[in-house]
Amino acid sequence: MRRKRLLSFTCLMLFVIFNTLAQDIETAPFESVPDEPKPTLKERVYFGGNLGAQFGNYTMINVAPLVGFKINQKWSVGSQITYSYIKINNLSFQDHIYGGSLFTRYFIFKNFFAHTEYEALNGNWKGTGERFNVNSLFVGGGYLYKFSNRAGLGISAMFNVLPSTYSPYRNPIINAGFTFGL
Numbered sequence: 001m002r003r004k005r006l007l008s009f010t011c012l013m014l015f016v017i018f019n020t021l022a023q024d025i026e027t028a029p030f031e032s033v034p035d036e037p038k039p040t041l042k043e044r045v046y047f048g049g050n051l052g053a054q055f056g057n058y059t060m061i062n063v064a065p066l067v068g069f070k071i072n073q074k075w076s077v078g079s080q081i082t083y084s085y086i087k088i089n090n091l092s093f094q095d096h097i098y099g100g101s102l103f104t105r106y107f108i109f110k111n112f113f114a115h116t117e118y119e120a121l122n123g124n125w126k127g128t129g130e131r132f133n134v135n136s137l138f139v140g141g142g143y144l145y146k147f148s149n150r151a152g153l154g155i156s157a158m159f160n161v162l163p164s165t166y167s168p169y170r171n172p173i174i175n176a177g178f179t180f181g182l
Contacts, residue, residue: 048179125166
């Protein structure tokens with residue numbers, strides 16, 4: 001029953017987000033102020049990503065750069081690549097996990113955003129040497145703290161609505177990362 005409610009909530013959230021996005025697409029990509037020019041391609045592209053590390057019996061090092069494109073002032077789409085090294089000492093296990101994701105982000109209020117992301121990671125999930133993909137669909141939101149007009153720190157909370165036995169994530173997933181070129 002809980003899974004049905006989570007799936008219903010996810011579908012409703014996706015419907016609301018995409019319905020809002022469709023309304024924005026119908027309007028001009030960037031509403032221009034009379035004396036202000038439309039942003040250039042360079043001004044619409046942004047970069048960022050996440051770095052993470054954990055050491056001890058369970059060691060994990062993660063690098064995940066991203067690139068995004070602002071469709072308008074509130075909505076952006078992008079892609080992220082991910083590489084992780086994992087080592088579990090007491091199981092004599094280590095693996096290199098890699099993959100990528102596509103995401104969309106919509107700013108609902110000034111610095112608060114809704115976020116949806118599809119990710120595929122390839123790894124030796126069973127420890128047998130056989131590599132296969134694990135897919136995830138994240139739905140959630142976050143807050144972007146701006147240091148300046150062009151840089152900020154984003155913090156988000158998301159739920160993986162495609163749980164898998166082999167998924168490296170447990171709900172909720174909390175992320176933090178820097179963005180440049182806002």
